Amino acid sequence: MSGIFWHIGVFGALAVFLIVTIYRAIALARLPVHLRWELAPIPGEKGKGKYGGSYLEEYEWWKKRRQKSFFAPLKYMAVEIFLLRAIWRHNRALWPLTLSFHTGIYLVFAMLILSIVNAILIITGVPTSVLDVFLVITSIVALAGYLLGGLGAISLLLKRTLDANLRPFNSTSKYFNLVFLGAVFVSGAYSWFVLPDFALSLSQFIKGLVTLDAGVTVSFPLSLHVILASLFFLYLPWTDMIHFVAKYFTYHEIKWDDTPKDARMEKELEGLLSQPVSWSAEHVKADGKKSWADLTKKKTDEQEA
Amino acid sequence: MSKKLKIADIARDGDAPLTEINLEELPPLPPPYDKIDEQPEFKRLTAEQKERLVCNLDGVVSYAGLPKPKNKAEEKKYVEQFVSGLKKLLSKENNWTFLQPLLLSIDYCAQCQTCCDACPIYLGSGKNELYRPTYRSEIFRRLVNKYAKPGGKLRAKLNREDIELNWTTITRLYELSYRCNLCRRCTLTCPMGVDNALITREMRKLFSQELGWAPKELHEKGTVLQLDVGSPTGLRPNVAMDNLEFLDEEFGEALGIEIKTPWDKKGADVLLIHSAGDIISFPEGPISFSVLCNAAGINWTLSSEIPGYDGVNYGIFYDDVQLAKVATRHAQIARELGVKKIVMGECGHQHKAIMTVADRVLTGELDIPRESVVTFLEDIVFSGKIKFDPAKNDFPVTLHDPCNLVRNLGVVEPQRRILRYICPQFREMAPHGIENYCCGGGGGLSVMSDVNFTDWKAHVAGRMKLKQVLDAFADHPGPDVKKYLCAPCLNCKLQFRDIFDYYKVKERSGIIFGGLGELAVNAMVDVKKPLIKWEEE
Numbered sequence: 047m048s049g050i051f052w053h054i055g056v057f058g059a060l061a062v063f064l065i066v067t068i069y070r071a072i073a074l075a076r077l078p079v080h081l082r083w084e085l086a087p088i089p090g091e092k093g094k095g096k097y098g099g100s101y102l103e104e105y106e107w108w109k110k111r112r113q114k115s116f117f118a119p120l121k122y123m124a125v126e127i128f129l130l131r132a133i134w135r136h137n138r139a140l141w142p143l144t145l146s147f148h149t150g151i152y153l154v155f156a157m158l159i160l161s162i163v164n165a166i167l168i169i170t171g172v173p174t175s176v177l178d179v180f181l182v183i184t185s186i187v188a189l190a191g192y193l194l195g196g197l198g199a200i201s202l203l204l205k206r207t208l209d210a211n212l213r214p215f216n217s218t219s220k221y222f223n224l225v226f227l228g229a230v231f232v233s234g235a236y237s238w239f240v241l242p243d244f245a246l247s248l249s250q251f252i253k254g255l256v257t258l259d260a261g262v263t264v265s266f267p268l269s270l271h272v273i274l275a276s277l278f279f280l281y282l283p284w285t286d287m288i289h290f291v292a293k294y295f296t297y298h299e300i301k302w303d304d305t306p307k308d309a310r311m312e313k314e315l316e317g318l319l320s321q322p323v324s325w326s327a328e329h330v331k332a333d334g335k336k337s338w339a340d341l342t343k344k345k346t347d348e349q350e351a
Numbered sequence: 352m353s354k355k356l357k358i359a360d361i362a363r364d365g366d367a368p369l370t371e372i373n374l375e376e377l378p379p380l381p382p383p384y385d386k387i388d389e390q391p392e393f394k395r396l397t398a399e400q401k402e403r404l405v406c407n408l409d410g411v412v413s414y415a416g417l418p419k420p421k422n423k424a425e426e427k428k429y430v431e432q433f434v435s436g437l438k439k440l441l442s443k444e445n446n447w448t449f450l451q452p453l454l455l456s457i458d459y460c461a462q463c464q465t466c467c468d469a470c471p472i473y474l475g476s477g478k479n480e481l482y483r484p485t486y487r488s489e490i491f492r493r494l495v496n497k498y499a500k501p502g503g504k505l506r507a508k509l510n511r512e513d514i515e516l517n518w519t520t521i522t523r524l525y526e527l528s529y530r531c532n533l534c535r536r537c538t539l540t541c542p543m544g545v546d547n548a549l550i551t552r553e554m555r556k557l558f559s560q561e562l563g564w565a566p567k568e569l570h571e572k573g574t575v576l577q578l579d580v581g582s583p584t585g586l587r588p589n590v591a592m593d594n595l596e597f598l599d600e601e602f603g604e605a606l607g608i609e610i611k612t613p614w615d616k617k618g619a620d621v622l623l624i625h626s627a628g629d630i631i632s633f634p635e636g637p638i639s640f641s642v643l644c645n646a647a648g649i650n651w652t653l654s655s656e657i658p659g660y661d662g663v664n665y666g667i668f669y670d671d672v673q674l675a676k677v678a679t680r681h682a683q684i685a686r687e688l689g690v691k692k693i694v695m696g697e698c699g700h701q702h703k704a705i706m707t708v709a710d711r712v713l714t715g716e717l718d719i720p721r722e723s724v725v726t727f728l729e730d731i732v733f734s735g736k737i738k739f740d741p742a743k744n745d746f747p748v749t750l751h752d753p754c755n756l757v758r759n760l761g762v763v764e765p766q767r768r769i770l771r772y773i774c775p776q777f778r779e780m781a782p783h784g785i786e787n788y789c790c791g792g793g794g795g796l797s798v799m800s801d802v803n804f805t806d807w808k809a810h811v812a813g814r815m816k817l818k819q820v821l822d823a824f825a826d827h828p829g830p831d832v833k834k835y836l837c838a839p840c841l842n843c844k845l846q847f848r849d850i851f852d853y854y855k856v857k858e859r860s861g862i863i864f865g866g867l868g869e870l871a872v873n874a875m876v877d878v879k880k881p882l883i884k885w886e887e888e
């Protein structure tokens with residue numbers, strides 16, 4: 047396989063990944079505003095977030111200006127994303143395995159970015175000495191990523207299979223996801239060890255892609271790695287592995303959303319409250335026409351009397 | 352009984368229970384509660400009850416009113432209703448209230464089981480698989496995916512997540528949804544932010560709003576009675592006023608001060624909404640606030656409108672429509688009185704229901720400022736208007752954190768500042784604050800007592816909390832030193848009442864429980880006689 051097929055395969059997979067991921071993110075964002083369901087700790091609560099406090103600890107809180115921290119939530123999420131704080135604190139036996147797995151993913155992603163930079167450096171013709179430095183860094187990051195990711199995938203697979211706590215909850219897709227991603231890591235590691243200059247080969251391949259070079263080629267085993275990675279990008283957005291998107295919503299839009307309604311939300315809520323209800327239980331008294339507001343805002347006859 | 356439970360077991364073996372509580376498998380309590388033969392016996396269902404009731408989960412029945420279908424056609428009808436409810440849960444019209452949180456919790460659980468060891472019921476049961484917080488969530492997740500999403504049946508087969516939906520499944524699932532305190536301690540630990548408590552509440556909601564199944568204490572004798580006569584206690588407005596008038600006099604004489612509780616005062620600054628359960632069962636609480644508000648010179652009132660004298664809102668445990676109805680009435684009453692703010696009584700779920708959850712239901716003129724009793728009390732205590740003598744509270748005190756006040760609202764420190772000021776022997780229990788254990792009565796369980804449910808609450812749901820309380824007073828374990836457990840929440844107090852009666856904690860360990868307001872009044876210089884009494888009079 048050579049030339050245009052690589053462009054179609056790689057760019058096509060990336061395009062599908064981006065389009066479907068963005069579509070799913072937008073679909074989540076466009077769901078109706080829900081009732082408040084916050085959960086401490088909310089790190090954005092300046093001076094209180096650390097111990098789980100909120101602005102509701104203030105006497106007549108509505109008369110006071112809310113003290114919010116911009117950086118505390120970012121710091122909290124950075125520790126959660128890169129060091130897996132929750133697993134460290136509450137599931138220590140799983141932590142080294144999943145940390146290895148996730149760090150592998152982050153490093154391989156960093157390697158991809160570095161390879162794009164290398165491709166640009168090659169195109170712009172920077173001195174070889176500069177390029178060599180970048181290639182060495184890329185090579186180290188790649189090896190670390192593949193080894194950590196591969197080790198993580200295999201150990202998680204074993205843990206899922208052998209741990210009596212996890213086994214009853216496994217599904218085919220849970221195994222398949224780990225095997226698939228594990229194959230991406232292992233094929234990458236294999237390429238790194240087999241090719242005399244893995245980082246340069248990958249960077250030149252990316253250069254061929256970004257310059258739309260019809261003659262771009264890539265040799266085995268890097269070709270296998272690229273194909274597997276592209277297929278994984280095609281598969282990823284259809285699965286629950288895009289929890290990196292969902293996590294934004296579970297934290298920012300639910301657990302940390304403690305903001306009282308404003309005029310804009312009030313307008314949206316009025317629309318939602320005017321929707322018809324069709325729950326069937328007798329006490330709801332819904333008929334498919336009466337709205338939430340009709341059903342909840344009227345006094346009962348006895349109260350009117 | 353084997354604990355190796357599979358997800359698909361929920362649909363199997365018809366009327367046989369999936370597990371049974373074995374006291375020997377429960378984690379031990381500290382002495383003198385550590386001998387199993389000295390523990391209260393767990394009431395087992397009789398043969399007659401087994402015949403008459405739906406009891407196919409764990410040998411415990413929380414709702415004797417669950418209908419038993421007479422034939423297959425009736426079974427099928429219930430199953431179809433359940434599927435119809437699943438679909439409504441995923442619709443914007445019928446479930447805009449929690450659609451986004453539900454979908455996220457359904458779709459993105461990584462099945463890492465990190466949350467399980469956070470659950471006080473799972474721990475209190477000796478890690479019985481049935482009570483694993485992920486067990487019921489995973490069953491529900493598979494049912495939603497199979498029966499309420501396009502192509503679900505094929506995907507369930509391919510993914511080996513197939514699950515049968517029959518009469519057994521839905522009745523067991525109903526009961527299982529009332530083996531959770533909705534305390535959200537599991538959610539606190541989840542790296543994804545997946546919320547098992549929310550899933551459980553959505554299950555309860557489906558059963559209530561679609562099939563009309565809900566515990567009688569929460570629905571028929573709960574929200575329905577509250578909206579009808581004013582309170583789930585059955586307390587009608589005139590009786591509530593009479594009761595408090597009597598209590599004003601009685602406590603006034605006992606404390607040596609004049610107490611006058613104002614009612615229906617138009618234009619007052621503050622509408623204080625107690626729980627009527629406090630008026631009946633723990634009257635020291637409401638009386639304390641009458642004393643404190645009057646002494647601080649606050650322009651305040653109670654309401655005798657239905658249901659303005661009872662702040663409980665059991666809708667938060669099982670039904671969005673009932674939740675909104677009760678919250679709306681509370682706000683309407685405040686508006687009609689023209690008050691500047693509503694102050695919650697000492698009741699955790701009341702706080703959560705009207706301060707935050709219903710915030711997005713109370714639109715327009717119903718959006719009246721709402722404040723926690725704890726911050727309100729902190730302002731009174733530190734205002735300098737009342738003199739306190741902490742020496743009057745010189746006995747060991749520990750604090751129970753109601754989940755709805757602390758973890759769910761973020762009101763953590765004001766109550767501690769008060770206690771550190773007026774209680775010289777205040778000590779924390781471990782863990783505390785937002786990592787507290789639920790009392791075991793959360794999620795509405797504290798008011799549920801059908802058949803043998805109280806036994807389960809005392810032995811399993813409240814076990815970790817009882818252990819915590821005893822550990823907090825480990826330096827004075829005997830009954831000779833009197834100790835006070837501060838629990839600023841009606842439902843928590845109801846649960847403590849059950850547990851303490853069950854294990855005779857007052858007699859064996861010398862611990863009593865009560866609210867925060869009582870400690871403040873007990874320390875008031877101007878109150879000559881103690882409010883907190885160690886012996887019944």
